[in-house]
Amino acid sequence: MLNVVIIGASGYAGAELAAMVQKHPHLNLKGLYVSANSQDANKPFSALYPRFLGIVDLPIQPLTDEGMAEAKQGTDLVCLCTAHEVSMDLAPQFLAEGIKVFDLSGAFRVKDQGFYASFYGFTHDSEQWLEQAVYGLAEWNADAIAAAQLIAVPGCYPTASLCALKPLQQAGLIAEGWQPIINAVSGVSGAGRKAAINTSFCEVSLSPYGTFNHRHQPEISHHLGKGVLFQPHLGNYVRGILATIYVQLADGVTQTQVDQAYLKAYEGKPLVRLTGQMPSIRGVANTPYCDLAWQQQGNMLVVVSAIDNLLKGAASQAMQCINIKFGFEPATGLI
Secondary structure, three states, rough: OOOEEEOOOOHHHHHHHHHHHHHHEEEEEEEEOOHHHOOOOOOOOHHHHHHHHHOOOOEEEEOOOOHHHHHHOOEEEEOOOOOOOHHHHHHHHHHOOEEEEEEEOOOOOOOOHHHHHHHOOOOOHHHHHHHEEEEEOOOOOHHHHHHHOOOOOHHHHHHHHHHHHHHHHHHOEEEOOOOOEEEEEEEEHHHOOOOOOOHOOOOOOEEOOOOOOOHHHHHHHHHOOOEEEEEEEEOOOOOOOEEEEEEEOOOOOOOOHHHHHHHHHHHOOOOOOEOOOOOHHHHHHOOOOOOOOOEEEEEEEEEEEEEEEOOHHHHHHHHHHHHHHHHOOOOOOOO
C-alpha cells in the first residue's frame, strides 16, 4: 500500500480525492491537511462533508511545522489541492524528500515563468521544477507521467477542451490559420469553496467572464500547440463543464477522417467516451468521464465535450495520473 497525504483536503477537489484514495485498493490515506490558520483545522473530515461519514472520518490537521514533518514521514505521494503560490512553495519541499507530487493547482502547468506573472499575478521562483514538471493530461501523456516526479494536473476547462481538440490537431485536420473557438460553461463549484458574492449560488446567472484574459486560454493553447479563442461562462448549477467548440477543417477533410481521428486517439481509453450523441452535464456529473461527440457540415465541425469539473477536471484525473505513475490500471478506483 502506498501512503498518501492530501493538502488542501477541505476544498471541493481535495474532498473528492480523499474519498477516492480511501476506496482505492492500493492506496492508504495517511493524512489530511489544511493551512495552519484554516477554520477547518482539527475538524473531522466527515463533519465538513457528511456524505463521507463512515468512509473518511480522519481529522483534518493544520500544516504547522510539526504537521509538515508528520506529512513527510513515511509518505509515498502527496496531492496538493492548494492555491497556486502555496503549491509552488510546498512542492519542492516534498520533492526534496523523494516524495512524488501531484499538484492540482496551476503552479506547474506551463513551462514559462513569464506566464505566471501575466496570468497568475506572482513570480515563479521554482524554475528547476517548473521545467521538470509533466502535464498530467492522462490520455495523452501517460509515458511522461510514468517517469515524472512532479505531475501538474490540468485545469478543468483545459481538460474538456484538449480532450476534444487534440485528436484533430494531432491528425492535422484543423485548417491552417484557424483558431478553434471554445464556448464553455462551468458550474459554480469551479470557483472553489471560499465564499464570494459573485460566485454565491443565489447571485449567479449564466454569464460570461474572463474575456481574452482567462488563465486557461494560454494553458490550452500551450498544450494544444495552436492558438484558441476561449470564452468561459459561469452557470447557476453546482458541477460540470460543457464546452461547445467550433473548428474549421482543412480543405477536403471527410467525416470518416474526423471519426477515425477520435477513434484512434481514444481506443482502449475507457475514461473518454465517444457518445454518438451530444453530451450533457447530467451524463457526466459525479463521474470520471469525458464525453465527446461531434457533427460536421462541409468544412465546419462542432465538437461538444462534457466533464465533471471536480472529477475529470481535477480529482479523478489526478487519480488517473497516480494510477499511471505507479503502474496500476488507469481507471483503478474510478469505475
